[in-house]
Amino acid sequence: MxxxxxxxxxxxxxxxxxxxxxxxxxxxxxxxxxxxxxxxxxxxxxxxxxxxxxxxxxxxxxxxxxxxxxxxxxxxxxFPVKPGAIVRGMPTAHSARPLSEIITSSEIYVWPDEEGIARGQSIEPLYSSVPKAIKGDVRLYELLALVDAIRVGKARERNIAVEELTKRMTYS
CATH class of the missing domain: 1.10.10 (Arc Repressor Mutant, subunit A)
Incomplete structure (x- = not known):
């Protein structure tokens, strides 16, 4: 073993x-x-x-x-994370769907990605290939963004992320 x-x-x-x-x-x-x-x-x-x-x-x-x-x-x-430098990337945490439709914030968090659609504070993804893996996989993207909201978010953001993640994990 x-x-x-x-x-x-x-x-x-x-x-x-x-x-x-x-x-x-x-x-x-x-x-x-x-x-x-x-x-x-x-x-x-x-x-x-x-x-x-x-x-x-x-x-x-x-x-x-x-x-x-x-x-x-x-x-x-x-797997803790702290926001880093401003970079181009793919929105994550509360900056991505579904939380971006619920939470309004001036802070933008992104996974660094040269082909990204936003500029914001960099959040190291759980794995380096995440920005590539989420392209074309909306469900995975939402799940990973919700997990990042738990990793980096404030109490309100974490609570909403937990609620949304629970919905997706329970009913899938």
Whole structure:
């Protein structure tokens, strides 16, 4: 048995991609391609997630309640982030949908991306390929933006993000 060395940020991205897939059939290759993560890293990630109790032992069904609990109560402590320099990028946290439709703020947070549509304070994504992975995957984009709102947001933003994330994780 391989030794478990703790969760990594890409584990969250991979689990959220599976959740975003909903009923679509997926395999390691489609996850690898869709997230620009190697197949071996996808395999290792799913092993860590199974050990942590976030996906079943067959690595096919995400335990959404357990993942949601981790995201609500642990993500900001395990993978903290602080806003950085002003850069061009893809909006995230409260600057992206669905929170941008609920919260008005002069602060704009973005994942750095040369092809980005906004300028704002940089937020390091959970994994470097996130800005590429969310293009064309609206569900994944919303889930990751909500997770960033929990990681970086103030109390009100976090509470609204938790509510929106719970809706998406419970009813998907």
């Amino acid at each position: 391989r030794k478990h060395k703790g969760m990594r940020p890409q584990d969250v991205v991979i689990l959220l991609k599976i959740v975003a897939q909903d009923t679509q059939v997926w395999n390691y290759l489609t996850l690898s391609y869709g997230l620009s993560i190697s197949q071996s890293e996808v395999s290792e990630s799913l092993h860590r997630s199974a050990f942590a109790g976030l996906i079943d032992n067959e690595k096919k069904s995400v335990y959404k309640k357990a993942l949601l609990d981790f995201l609500i109560y642990g993500i900001k402590y395990v």
